[in-house]
Amino acid sequence: MSQPRVFLVDDHELIRSGIRSELAGAVDIVGEADEVEAAVEMILERNPDVVLLDVHMPAGGGVAVLRALNGRCPEVRVLALSVSDAAEDVIAVIRAGARGYVTKNISGPDLLDAIYRVAAGDAVFSPRLAGFVLDAFSLEGAQLEAADVDPDLDLLTPRERQVLRLIARGYSYRDVATELVISPKTVESHVSSVLRKLQLSNRHQLSNWASERHLL
Template sequence: MTIRILIADDEALLRMAFSMVLDAQPDLEPIGEAGNGADAVRLAVELRPDVVLMDVRMPGTDGIEATRQILRNCPHTRVLILTTFDLDEYAFAGLKAGASGFLLKNTRPEELLAAIRTVAAGDAVVSPRVIRRLLEKFRPHLPDPAATAPDERLSRLSSREREVLVQVGAGRSNAEIAAALHLAEATVKSHLGRILQKLELRDRVQAVIFAYESRLIRPS
């Protein structure tokens, strides 16, 4: 199935470059370009893309607010934020607005293409490094696990799935989890898929939040 993509960036040359990279892929189709956030929202509502490549800093409506508006009006569209600035505030704001991923614009083309396919399939693309930094910075603002009742959905998980979820909540990558639990990386990926299904979670980011809210991990 072809993945339809809207490109939102205030630099025309970057829009053209992204479009050329996407056009070369048989399963990816660039369907529109926007030079500002307001146009991105308008085109998303009109074209209903599967994925929006969203710049953060654009004139008028910025990429974060545009993401919020797009997901409110087009709940089945996924947003992948691309920015020049490796700032925690941008990553946190974008994820809070509902974005499914956060990448730097200097990401290699093959990584960008893989990220687009990943978010289109319903998963999130946020590096474990970014997750760890966000947890360190915003941990004081997370819900206090001691003040909330354990989530009943935890009972759906096997003991091994709980172990994997704890590792995910700590911001570790699949490779790191595999090494820590002496598993194959493919096995970790399978466990994570079942965890998301059983807990009714959208992606890895929601799994991290769930791990805190359900007391599997305590802020420290």
């Protein structure tokens, strides 16, 4: 690739001007916009390689642009640019489809490097941010691990766990009994133990308890 074709979105003229001068000659700036609607239209029209997108803007901010772009131009990579390094902002914009996130205190050469890397399909984050993103990413998984050593779950006997699983899926006592080839009364007995041990009062709470721990 010769020079990446870059589109600038930021509601502050001063910032855009600063970026232009920092990147002058090293990239091909194919357009600019200072608000959400115009940005979306022009991006769809000019199809740049990389969009430099400010996160905080009136009318929904960068996330609004990403939503509007949706999947309509997957070959356009978006590099989010922000003064904030708050975890929520980062997560939100990544969820919306950005391929990178850098803060505005980045140096000119580093920004240039980031643009080239995003253009190449790489994921780019400021060092401090990489931590946030990957930590958040591994969170859901972490809950699962925790469940394995869940002290409450250890209280249950194998049979009780087996019954719990079926009950949580919405099986009636009779269904569970048929499935496990035992009497409905026995199922009842197991459920009773489970509820007592987990300090729950009915099977609906049980369902939620199980689904929170991804036991289904």
